Amino acid sequence: MNSTKIIGIVLIAAGIAGIALGGFSFTQETHKASLGPLNLSVAEQKTVDIPLWASIAAIVAGAAVLVAGSKR
Template identity: 50%
Template sequence: MNGIRIFAITAIVAGILALGYGGFSYTKDTTAAKVGPMELTVKEQETVNIPVWAGVAAIAIGGIALVAGGKR
């Protein structure tokens, strides 16, 4: 399997996952206050939304790369 096929399959899978989940979230630690030896940290949950057009574009680019990569 060459590099173009691996890229194409990865892009298609990433596009399908982006359409299926629509985004992901992660936890970020932030220092709110620091007074002497004491430190107050806050855990914030951030959410990243992936647009539908990005998922569709990833699937389309992966499909084009898969077809173009196989015609050598």
């Protein structure tokens, strides 16, 4: 397999994962205050939404790369 086919497959897989999951979340910890040996921190959970158009664009781009790679 050459690199263009691998890139195409990765783009298609990422697009399908974006449609299936819709987004992901992560926890960000920030240190608010430090008073001597006492440290105060806050853990915030943030969510990142993956737009549907970006997932579809990744699938279309992956298919285009696969088609262009197979014509060579």
